[in-house]
Structure formats: C-alpha cells, structure tokens
Amino acid sequence: MATLSSSSLLKLPDELLLEILNYIDHFAYPWRTNSLYGLTLAGRRLHALAKPYLYSNFSFYAGVPYLFLRTISLNPDLASQVKVICWDYDTSAAELFVYKPGVLAVKQGFQLDDACDKLEDRAAHGNLVARHLVDGLKLGRLYLGDLRALEVLLMFTPNVEHLEVAETYRWDDHHYWFTPILCIPNDFSQLVSATLQGPMRSENVVGLMLLPSMRRLELTQVIEMRQEQDRTLQWQDPSADKLFSKGFFNQRSSNLEHLHLLDSYTQLHDIMQIVRTTRNLKSFVYEHIVNELSQQHLDMPYDNLTQLLESQQDTLISISISAKHSRDPIPLPAPWEDKNVIFKTVQDFPNLTHLEVSYPCAQSRQWPYRAPKWEELPPNLEHLTVDYLGAHEYIEDSRRTAELEQDLEELAVRKRRGALPNLRSVAFENWHPYYGSFPRDVSIGNVLRNVGVQLISIPAKIGSTTHIMEDIGWVELQSEPEWVIIEIYRVDEE
Known part of the structure; x- marks a missing residue:
C-alpha cells in the first residue's frame, strides 16, 4: 500500500487536512502524540495546523x-x-x-x-x-x-475542558484535591467534565462538584473511609479557612447535569446536600458495593437516594440505582417494600425515560416474591433494566421464576391497553449464566415483542460472585456446561 508523502499532503486543502487531523486526534496514546508531533515537523503549514491538536490533549x-x-x-x-x-x-x-x-x-x-x-x-x-x-x-x-x-x-x-484521572490511590485523602479549582473557580470556566478513579472521599472532590462550569462528573469508588489515627481532615481544620475564604464555600449550588457514582460505598449525606441545590440534573447513577476501606458496614442508602431524586424530579431523564455484584454480597433490604421505594419515588417524574434498579427475589426465604408494581412506573419510561437479586444464585426448580414470568405477561397486557406507551425494552441483568436464559420461559420474549417491547438478557460475568465461581468450578469438574440462550449479550470491556 502506497504511503502519502508530506509533499502530497501539502497539495490537499485545509479542510481535508483538518479532517485527517481530527481522525488522528482520536488515536490512542502514544500513537496520537507521535503522529501529530511528526506532522508538526513536516512543514510550516502542517506545523500551524497540527500544533493546536498536539497541545490540546496532554496524556500523562x-x-x-x-x-x-x-x-x-x-x-x-x-x-x-x-x-x-x-x-x-x-x-x-x-x-x-x-x-x-x-x-x-x-x-x-x-x-x-x-x-x-x-x-x-x-x-x-x-x-x-x-x-x-x-x-x-x-x-x-x-x-x-x-x-x-x-x-x-x-x-x-x-x-x-476535561480532566481525567485514572489513579488516586497514592493521594492524601485527608485533604481537598485540586486546590486551584477549589479556590479560584473563575480561572476554570471552560472545565465542563471530569472522570476520576478513586478511592476518594466526597470532600476530596467538592471543588469539582461545585465548579460553576461543571456539567458531567463520573466518580469511581466514593467511599466513607476510615480516618487515620492522629490525622486531621483538612475540612475540620480551622487553619485552612484563610486559603479557602474567597473560594467555593461562599456558594451553595451546583450546575451538574450528569453525576455518576460507580463502585461506591457511602451514605451520600454530603453529596445529597450539594445535589439538592442542583438546578438541572439529567442523569444520576449510584452503584453500591462493599469496600474494605470503609469505616463501617453501610446498607444501601435508600432514604437519602429518594430524597436526592425527589429534589430533581422535574429534570431527571435517566436513573440507575444498583447493588453491584461482589465476592461476598451483603443482604439488601427489598426496596419495593420500603416506604421510600424507588418505583414509588419516580412514578410521577415527567421526563424520566431510563430506569435501572435492583429487584427482590422469589428465590430465597429471606426475600419472598412480591409482584412488581407496573402501575408505579413513570408514564414516559422507555427503557427498564432490572437486576433480579433472586437470580444471582442458580436454582434448578423452574417454578421459582413462574410468578415473575406471569407478571411480565401482565406488563404486556398493560402495554397493549395503552399504559406505558413509550416503553421499548425490559432488560434483566446479572443473572447466573447456568440458567441458560432468564426468564426461563423464552416465549415471554415473543409476548413482549408483540406489543413493541424488547426483552434483553444480560448474564453475570463468570467469576463475578462467590456463587458463580463455586458453581462453575464444581460443574467444570463434572461435565460440560449447557448452552446459554441469549438474545442480546452485552460484553463489558475490562
């Protein structure tokens, strides 16, 4: 294949050269940097066009x-x-x-x-x-x-405009982070999004949450961590007031539109206080998973979650509340029987189109089956995703899912009669792969499809929980596993 020389490139108009630079700009590191740097050395014209791309993205x-x-x-x-x-x-x-x-x-x-x-x-x-x-x-x-x-x-x-940090485990979590952003927010009026990989305390990133220009914030591993002995948290130290007196602490509102808290373990007290002042929150994600850095055992914070969501009911478009798989899963209270249930909280949200929640099960004595209250789903819902807790552990008796399948048929009847007119998909995720399909009655998919609703099955990853590791390991020693019937299989990249 012939290559294009610099002299040939220079014959192209600026519009085409900019298209080439836009394409190179999406390369992964270090190919992006090396390619752009090479073009800056190929002539004055290419240098002038490529230099803004070269310096626009600093990847350390x-x-x-x-x-x-x-x-x-x-x-x-x-x-x-x-x-x-x-x-x-x-x-x-x-x-x-x-x-x-x-x-x-x-x-x-x-x-x-x-x-x-x-x-x-x-x-x-x-x-x-x-x-x-x-x-x-x-x-x-x-x-x-x-x-x-x-x-x-x-x-x-x-x-x-965008800040991305992949690792913070070596940072001191007893101090505020990003001091310039915290103290001189007017100097960062272009910063609209940030992605941070923790662990972190919510106080560490308060500067990002309150930055007036910030619109999208994704935080992984927000944890209520143990305080080290003989250490003082900076936000508890009066001597820090001088530095921050003219900064963020004079404001009490946030302009966030998308707040995603992944793999976190917190009661959300501080975050709730900030989000309740937000004027236009469009999407909210909270994933609850046990973390060994925590100072104590924390139940799923349903009370705080419902208060947070209710404060944004007129603007929220997408909500995801989930208890992620862990190797040692903790018992979770059934959200549908609590007085502040997620369904009941969001039933009147006028703009909510995407909802993802964990659901109690019929598979154990601890969580007796309770029919989902389809009538409490928001009227404009388009996509519903359910983590069915009862399917985390494989149980051979197919009768244990029969009631759920009947309720899905009832959902199809309600859809046919005009309820939930915009509903287009129902997804079940994190079920044990040895079910083969979930729900087990694959005809339910046709019933829902006939009323315009797609049924999606998303099994859990092998090894993601203790149950799956033990079951798979035992069966591999005995026989070949059965086929898994999946209509749509989403594979999460590591």
Missing part, C-alpha cells in the same frame, strides 16, 4: 510531566491550547522520575524550577493558591503521579 501515562510543565509555564499561548488532561501513570519505574526543588530530576535532566519561578511571581502578587503550591512542593520530593504536580499543571491550563 509514562515519563514525567516536568518538561511539559516547563514548556507551558514559559509559553502562555501553548498553555491556552490545552483542552484535555489525562492523568494516568505507570509507577513501575517511579524511582527514575523524582524531583526536588532546585535539583535535576534523577537520570532525566528535566526541571520543574521554571514553573515554580512563575508560581513564585504570582505568589509575590498576592496569589494565595500559588503560595500554597510552592510551599507544598518544598515539603518533600515529588514522586511520579503526585497530586502536587497535577495542581501545578492546572495553574497553567486556563482553558482545560
């Missing part, structure tokens, strides 16, 4: 951020082009990339002193955040992936 996966920090701290024009920061680092060679103030980074020769000098200039002009960061850098060596390096980077990227 390996090496050190110091050279990039030096570049943008000395060149505000380049710094203004940074739109996305992806902070995901490989710690396997961390000993090669260390920094001490005034000392060259080991084996690399990159300095952070230029950025520190710029921060010193800002601090001299009364910038308390710059002074705070400079003082923090003097506390000790800067290791690979250090939050302090990211906070310094943020001081020089005023036009960043």
Whole structure:
C-alpha cells in the first residue's frame, strides 16, 4: 500500500487536512502524540495546523510531566491550547522520575524550577493558591503521579475542558484535591467534565462538584473511609479557612447535569446536600458495593437516594440505582417494600425515560416474591433494566421464576391497553449464566415483542460472585456446561 508523502499532503486543502487531523486526534496514546508531533515537523503549514491538536490533549501515562510543565509555564499561548488532561501513570519505574526543588530530576535532566519561578511571581502578587503550591512542593520530593504536580499543571491550563484521572490511590485523602479549582473557580470556566478513579472521599472532590462550569462528573469508588489515627481532615481544620475564604464555600449550588457514582460505598449525606441545590440534573447513577476501606458496614442508602431524586424530579431523564455484584454480597433490604421505594419515588417524574434498579427475589426465604408494581412506573419510561437479586444464585426448580414470568405477561397486557406507551425494552441483568436464559420461559420474549417491547438478557460475568465461581468450578469438574440462550449479550470491556 502506497504511503502519502508530506509533499502530497501539502497539495490537499485545509479542510481535508483538518479532517485527517481530527481522525488522528482520536488515536490512542502514544500513537496520537507521535503522529501529530511528526506532522508538526513536516512543514510550516502542517506545523500551524497540527500544533493546536498536539497541545490540546496532554496524556500523562509514562515519563514525567516536568518538561511539559516547563514548556507551558514559559509559553502562555501553548498553555491556552490545552483542552484535555489525562492523568494516568505507570509507577513501575517511579524511582527514575523524582524531583526536588532546585535539583535535576534523577537520570532525566528535566526541571520543574521554571514553573515554580512563575508560581513564585504570582505568589509575590498576592496569589494565595500559588503560595500554597510552592510551599507544598518544598515539603518533600515529588514522586511520579503526585497530586502536587497535577495542581501545578492546572495553574497553567486556563482553558482545560476535561480532566481525567485514572489513579488516586497514592493521594492524601485527608485533604481537598485540586486546590486551584477549589479556590479560584473563575480561572476554570471552560472545565465542563471530569472522570476520576478513586478511592476518594466526597470532600476530596467538592471543588469539582461545585465548579460553576461543571456539567458531567463520573466518580469511581466514593467511599466513607476510615480516618487515620492522629490525622486531621483538612475540612475540620480551622487553619485552612484563610486559603479557602474567597473560594467555593461562599456558594451553595451546583450546575451538574450528569453525576455518576460507580463502585461506591457511602451514605451520600454530603453529596445529597450539594445535589439538592442542583438546578438541572439529567442523569444520576449510584452503584453500591462493599469496600474494605470503609469505616463501617453501610446498607444501601435508600432514604437519602429518594430524597436526592425527589429534589430533581422535574429534570431527571435517566436513573440507575444498583447493588453491584461482589465476592461476598451483603443482604439488601427489598426496596419495593420500603416506604421510600424507588418505583414509588419516580412514578410521577415527567421526563424520566431510563430506569435501572435492583429487584427482590422469589428465590430465597429471606426475600419472598412480591409482584412488581407496573402501575408505579413513570408514564414516559422507555427503557427498564432490572437486576433480579433472586437470580444471582442458580436454582434448578423452574417454578421459582413462574410468578415473575406471569407478571411480565401482565406488563404486556398493560402495554397493549395503552399504559406505558413509550416503553421499548425490559432488560434483566446479572443473572447466573447456568440458567441458560432468564426468564426461563423464552416465549415471554415473543409476548413482549408483540406489543413493541424488547426483552434483553444480560448474564453475570463468570467469576463475578462467590456463587458463580463455586458453581462453575464444581460443574467444570463434572461435565460440560449447557448452552446459554441469549438474545442480546452485552460484553463489558475490562
């Protein structure tokens, strides 16, 4: 296959060159950076077109951020082009990339002193955040992936639109994170979305939740963690008031439109207080799963969830409340028999089209079967996803799901009579793969399809729970497993 030379590229109009650059811009790291960097060296015209793409996305996966920090701290024009920061680092060679103030980074020769000098200039002009960061850098060596390096980077990227952090496990969870965003929010008026992989406390990211420009926030592993002995949480320390006195704590509202809390273990008290002031929340996700970092056992926070949802009933379009599979699952109260049930809470939400919930089961004495109250589903619902708790453990008796199948037939009757006119799909997820299909009566799929509702089956991953690991392991020693009948199988990528 013939390759296109730089001279051939230069014959193309700018419109086509920009299309090529847009295509390259979606490459994965490091191919994206290498390709764009090569184009900037291919001529003045390509350099001018490719440079904004090259600097628009800073992906920190390996090496050190110091050279990039030096570049943008000395060149505000380049710094203004940074739109996305992806902070995901490989710690396997961390000993090669260390920094001490005034000392060259080991084996690399990159300095952070230029950025520190710029921060010193800002601090001299009364910038308390710059002074705070400079003082923090003097506390000790800067290791690979250090939050302090990211906070310094943020001081020089005023036009960043998206922040993505893959690992925070080395960060101090007793302090506020992203100090520049927390204290000088007006300097981050372009930041509209963030994705963070925890563990974290809700207080760590309060700056992101209250940032006026923030619209989409996805947080993984928000946990009510144990407080280390003899440690003070920064939000409990009166001495921190000076730094934050002119920042976020003067406001009590949020502009979030999409808040997703994944793999979390919290009672939502602090988050509920913030979300209740939100004016236009469109989607909310909460996944409850046991975490060993927690200070105590926490039940599913249904009371707080219903209060949070009710405060946003006029704007919510999508809701997902689930108790995720864990290797040692905890007993969950049946939400349908609680006075603040999710169905009852959302039944009058005028704009809700997507609903995902956990559902009690007929499979054990602990959770006797209770028919779903289809009449409590919101009137404009289009997609319903159910994690049927009773199907987590494989039980051979097919009569144990007969009542559920009858209720699905009743749903089809209600749909035929004009109820739930917009309902298009019902999905059952996380059922044990040894059922083969769920519900077991595959004819239910045809019954629902005849009224315009698609039945979707989504089995649990092999090994995702203790039950599945034990059952699969035992059967593999005895015989070949039976076929699994799945109409639509969604495979989650790791």
